[in-house]
Amino acid sequence: MTHTASSSASKSGTLEPNSLGVTFGLLGDEWTLLLLRVALSGATRYSDFRDRMPISHAVLSGRLERLVDEGLLERHIYQARPARSEYLLTPKGSSIWQLLLAIWTWERRWVTSHSYATPPIRHLTCGKEMSPIYCCHSCGEEACPENVSLSWGPAGGWARSTPGAQTRRRATRGGRTESSAFYPDTMTVFGNRWSAVIVAAAFAGVRRFRDFEAFLGPPPIVLSERLAALCDREILEQVQLTDRPDWSEYRLTRKGSDLFPVLAVVVDWSERWRSPADDAVLKRTHKTCGDEFRGVFVCDHCRATVRGHEVDLSGA
Numbered sequence: 001m002t003h004t005a006s007s008s009a010s011k012s013g014t015l016e017p018n019s020l021g022v023t024f025g026l027l028g029d030e031w032t033l034l035l036l037r038v039a040l041s042g043a044t045r046y047s048d049f050r051d052r053m054p055i056s057h058a059v060l061s062g063r064l065e066r067l068v069d070e071g072l073l074e075r076h077i078y079q080a081r082p083a084r085s086e087y088l089l090t091p092k093g094s095s096i097w098q099l100l101l102a103i104w105t106w107e108r109r110w111v112t113s114h115s116y117a118t119p120p121i122r123h124l125t126c127g128k129e130m131s132p133i134y135c136c137h138s139c140g141e142e143a144c145p146e147n148v149s150l151s152w153g154p155a156g157g158w159a160r161s162t163p164g165a166q167t168r169r170r171a172t173r174g175g176r177t178e179s180s181a182f183y184p185d186t187m188t189v190f191g192n193r194w195s196a197v198i199v200a201a202a203f204a205g206v207r208r209f210r211d212f213e214a215f216l217g218p219p220p221i222v223l224s225e226r227l228a229a230l231c232d233r234e235i236l237e238q239v240q241l242t243d244r245p246d247w248s249e250y251r252l253t254r255k256g257s258d259l260f261p262v263l264a265v266v267v268d269w270s271e272r273w274r275s276p277a278d279d280a281v282l283k284r285t286h287k288t289c290g291d292e293f294r295g296v297f298v299c300d301h302c303r304a305t306v307r308g309h310e311v312d313l314s315g316a
């Protein structure tokens, strides 16, 4: 991975987020993730969502509309008088189950106090509670950051992979993101336009404050806050090198390293649904088999590849 900013710019002279930046922006919202989870467990009507989520009318309507605009839900009128619509998952919306599975697996492993249930995940095919393993779709080996090589495609670069400021949905107070009620740790990573790319850069080997600043381009005060928030959640740790007292680094903890499948699935999903008109963002190669990398989840009990209809994400 080369740490250079992309030179592509829109006509206005500012960098347009690429498909990955747009995806980070879309997912950086706990209501969107929760709403998709409820939709995957069968909710279609407005009242289904309202009854299953502690959400205001304005917020629910706004999120449903956004997911229709982004092509994850389709509005379907099932009754003419009075007019009643339902919201059906499109194939693009349904395929988000892999990301929810990755987030759920990570939250279950690392986050002990939850205000929202993350019960065991059952593989319906073998009936066992599973800890799904993220593997190369081609050779089946468990995927790890060391075995997936990355290089930017024509639409790549850190700046373009960062969501635009207008996609930031969360209210902030005093410059800090409000803490999230449902998936606070996941939202520390996704609920802010900079955090997900900071974690992605850490996976790509960026360690020093000045390098995060140079490659990603956030204002230093924002970068300090996001690094502090990621250290608070024990996703990164600040390490003072003993032989270089003036030198400190930010490194992924074990909890942070275990986010690899979550971020990789975001890339999988974003690449799968990228418009053919948009250039590729990342080229990923699985070093073990040499094939282009894409991940699949495998059940740790029966070793079968897990498919969307074989996993219960309702949380019931």
Ligand SMILES: [Zn+2]
Pocket: 136, 137, 138, 139, 140, 141, 286, 288, 289, 290, 291
């Ligand atoms: Zn492979």
Ligand SMILES: [Zn+2]
Pocket: 123, 125, 126, 127, 128, 130, 299, 300, 301, 302, 303, 304
């Ligand atoms: Zn199984």
